Amino acid sequence: MRTAKGNLSPYLYLIPSLVFLVAFTYYPIFSSVYISLHEWNLFTREPVFIGLENYAILFGDTLFWRVARNTLVYVVGTIPLTMVMALVMAILLNERLGWMRNVYRVAAFYPTMIPMAAAAMLWVWLLNPGIGLINHYLMQLGLPRIEWLYNMDWALPAIMLTAIWKNFGYFMLIYLAGLQNMPGELYEAADLEGANFFQKVRHITLPLLAPTTVFVVVVGIITSFNVFDLVHLMTQGGPGNRTNVIVYYIYQNAFRFSDYGMGSALTVVFVVMILIVILVLMRFLERRTHYEV
Amino acid sequence: MLNGRRLRNLVRSLLVVVAVVGLLASQASAQGERLVRLTFYYPVGVAGPLARVVDGMVQEFNAEHPFIEVVPVYSGDYDPTMMKVQTAVRGGNPPDIAVVEISEFPSLLAMDAIVPLDDYIAQHPGYIEAFFPAFLDNSQFEGQIWGIPFQRSTPVLYWNKAAFAEVGLDPESPPTTWAELADYAQRLTVRSGTEVSRWGVTISGGWNDWLFEAFVRQSGGQLIDFHGREIKFNSPEAVEALGFWVELMQGLKVGPPHSTWASTPPDFVAGRTAMLYHSTGIMTFLKSSADFPFGAAFMPANETYGAAVGGGNFFIFEGIPQENKDAAWTFIHWITSPEKASYWSAASGYVAVRADAYELAEMQDLVTEHPEYLVARDQLAYGHGKMMAPAYQRVREILKSALDDAQAGLVSPQVALDRAQEEMERTLRSWIQGR
Numbered sequence: 001m002r003t004a005k006g007n008l009s010p011y012l013y014l015i016p017s018l019v020f021l022v023a024f025t026y027y028p029i030f031s032s033v034y035i036s037l038h039e040w041n042l043f044t045r046e047p048v049f050i051g052l053e054n055y056a057i058l059f060g061d062t063l064f065w066r067v068a069r070n071t072l073v074y075v076v077g078t079i080p081l082t083m084v085m086a087l088v089m090a091i092l093l094n095e096r097l098g099w100m101r102n103v104y105r106v107a108a109f110y111p112t113m114i115p116m117a118a119a120a121m122l123w124v125w126l127l128n129p130g131i132g133l134i135n136h137y138l139m140q141l142g143l144p145r146i147e148w149l150y151n152m153d154w155a156l157p158a159i160m161l162t163a164i165w166k167n168f169g170y171f172m173l174i175y176l177a178g179l180q181n182m183p184g185e186l187y188e189a190a191d192l193e194g195a196n197f198f199q200k201v202r203h204i205t206l207p208l209l210a211p212t213t214v215f216v217v218v219v220g221i222i223t224s225f226n227v228f229d230l231v232h233l234m235t236q237g238g239p240g241n242r243t244n245v246i247v248y249y250i251y252q253n254a255f256r257f258s259d260y261g262m263g264s265a266l267t268v269v270f271v272v273m274i275l276i277v278i279l280v281l282m283r284f285l286e287r288r289t290h291y292e293v
Numbered sequence: 294m295l296n297g298r299r300l301r302n303l304v305r306s307l308l309v310v311v312a313v314v315g316l317l318a319s320q321a322s323a324q325g326e327r328l329v330r331l332t333f334y335y336p337v338g339v340a341g342p343l344a345r346v347v348d349g350m351v352q353e354f355n356a357e358h359p360f361i362e363v364v365p366v367y368s369g370d371y372d373p374t375m376m377k378v379q380t381a382v383r384g385g386n387p388p389d390i391a392v393v394e395i396s397e398f399p400s401l402l403a404m405d406a407i408v409p410l411d412d413y414i415a416q417h418p419g420y421i422e423a424f425f426p427a428f429l430d431n432s433q434f435e436g437q438i439w440g441i442p443f444q445r446s447t448p449v450l451y452w453n454k455a456a457f458a459e460v461g462l463d464p465e466s467p468p469t470t471w472a473e474l475a476d477y478a479q480r481l482t483v484r485s486g487t488e489v490s491r492w493g494v495t496i497s498g499g500w501n502d503w504l505f506e507a508f509v510r511q512s513g514g515q516l517i518d519f520h521g522r523e524i525k526f527n528s529p530e531a532v533e534a535l536g537f538w539v540e541l542m543q544g545l546k547v548g549p550p551h552s553t554w555a556s557t558p559p560d561f562v563a564g565r566t567a568m569l570y571h572s573t574g575i576m577t578f579l580k581s582s583a584d585f586p587f588g589a590a591f592m593p594a595n596e597t598y599g600a601a602v603g604g605g606n607f608f609i610f611e612g613i614p615q616e617n618k619d620a621a622w623t624f625i626h627w628i629t630s631p632e633k634a635s636y637w638s639a640a641s642g643y644v645a646v647r648a649d650a651y652e653l654a655e656m657q658d659l660v661t662e663h664p665e666y667l668v669a670r671d672q673l674a675y676g677h678g679k680m681m682a683p684a685y686q687r688v689r690e691i692l693k694s695a696l697d698d699a700q701a702g703l704v705s706p707q708v709a710l711d712r713a714q715e716e717m718e719r720t721l722r723s724w725i726q727g728r
Binding site: 129147236238241 | 372375376379380383400488498499550553559560563686687690694698703723724
């Protein structure tokens with residue numbers, strides 16, 4: 001009896017979190033898969049089983065591929081830049097800059113603390129083609145005026161710019177935390193050997209930051225794939241769907257068009273896509289990462 | 294400090310208060326006058342401060358009607374409002390009243406979400422006849438009336454009189470035909486090299502589908518025949534209208550191919566564009582912001598003048614108690630009275646929905662001083678119901694993408710509209726077959 005009870009108690013302790021996981025994660029996932037096999041929209045009062053037809057329509061739809069491409073451009077375009085900026089700022093701000101260091105840290109982290117909606121509206125005005133500050137400075141520098149959010153080619157880069165500005169502070173903070181954990185002896189040894197700043201960064205800091213980088217990449221990819229708020233606030237996917245991304249497309253289908261079947265099919269495709277990307281990436285990164293110091 | 298006895302006394306007196314209040318409440322309900330609380334979703338289509346005007350009118354109504362309490366819920370723009378309504382109806386918890394964008398009417402019907410209002414209308418002889426007929430086009434289905442016009446508009450052409458004078462045009466005569474529009478726009482455009490510092494004319498993005506419908510009407514065409522269940526996106530009139538747009542934006546380069554609905558009024562105020570197609574709903578904003586004289590005019594004609602009406606209607610929802618429906622009607626009837634309609638029009642720039650509102654003294658004063666407020670009303674003579682179909686949100690997206698692509702010069706008007714037509718027929722297959 002005693003052993004049976006001993007085996008049971010861990011599961012008992014897990015029940016509270018399990019309840020939430022089931023209610024808010026597993027049940028919705030399976031229910032999305034189920035609904036995605038049905039036609040369920042304004043015209044159908046009850047879901048009608050149609051097998052994989054939603055997926056067939058989806059993959060045959062040019063708009064879906066444009067949305068998928070926009071999402072990839074956004075992810076691939078924002079993450080490397082955000083990471084490089086975060087890393088460079090973190091390394092610089094980890095140096096001894098006197099009392100100014102905290103001022104710089106706050107300045108770099110400040111965008112992260114602004115609510116997303118406020119940041120988006122701020123950039124809508126900065127990017128306004130006629131009266132925006134950014135075009136004002138571009139013209140002062142003798143550069144051509146850009147129509148930014150009005151323009152099919154510039155709208156997505158404009159949103160990416162906003163996202164990088166908004167997010168790099170968060171990743172900088174994580175890198176800073178990683179830097180604070182660096183063993184000082186290694187740098188002392190390097191100093192004795194006469195290594196300069198760049199050699200130390202290249203041979204000590206970067207390798208030791210690898211586990212932090214894995215975390216940053218994974219979190220960065222998940223947040224980038226999930227971009228919604230900036231698109232919703234700045235362009236509503238326009239002009240001509242040039243800024244429509246996959247989560248926004250899910251929202252349009254499920255909530256604006258009341259096409260729950262299609263929305264669910266998109267959700268399933270999206271989840272599978274993220275899972276594959278993350279799995280491949282973890283494989284790739286873990287082979288190159290040494291967690292032991 | 295509370296000692297035992299004082300605590301007992303306190304509890305005792307509290308109990309008495311509770312009992313008396315309960316008795317009063319039950320007496321009130323015995324007389325059949327229980328407080329009815331109504332949830333009222335309303336959008337503000339163009340500018341935020343109007344939310345305060347609506348709240349103020351609701352408070353006035355509540356003060357006059359002790360047994361009805363309307364709770365206004367500001368629900369954002371038109372699209373989010375429809376989403377909130379859909380979600381609430383699907384969840385079995387509909388609002389009592391909502392102002393919904395008029396093209397959503399077929400979707401509300403398809404969801405069995407709303408009730409016909411004929412029995413209520415019959416209680417007030419002469420009431421419905423006072424409304425402008427063009428505003429009722431988007432309320433009728435199978436011989437019944439389902440929606441009451443509230444915040445209604447048509448697009449108009451705004452022009453900057455100072456800019457007209459600057460290039461030698463008569464500041465008091467706006468263009469009246471497409472040819473004049475193209476001509477004036479070329480003269481008004483200011484460029485240095487390939488840079489444009491002032492556009493001749495901006496046809497606002499965001500609701501370009503609505504503005505486009507006006508151009509199609511001006512060519513004598515129509516985009517969706519709701520009662521005949523027919524889609525006419527690639528009709529010759531539609532192709533002609535889009536061809537004219539592309540000529541302005543890509544051929545003559547006198548207008549920006551893309552823009553957003555919210556940013557073009559500030560563009561006009563900042564002098565970035567000399568003429569602007571936009572809703573009458575921004576009139577009050579322009580008046581308070583522009584530091585140059587400007588005018589509002591009919592949209593220029595092709596074959597004829599033409600406009601699609603726009604805006605929001607009141608609907609009463611299915612699945613609420615009968616007393617709520619009755620109270621909801623009381624509210625709608627009250628807020629669409631001539632006095633309230635004229636107050637709302639003056640505060641917003643929306644067209645007062647009924648002709649008799651313009652006979653009131655304060656409205657007369659307003660239009661004598663600012664005749665621009667009459668432009669949209671007079672344009673109603675050429676006004677038509679707005680295109681509508683079930684799943685309208687998707688209809689709108691399909692048309693907008695086609696327009697955006699053609700405006701960018703990526704595809705020809707014919708190809709863009711053929712594609713949109715095909716996509717529409719696929720999306721609305723079951724509705725079209727139901728005819």
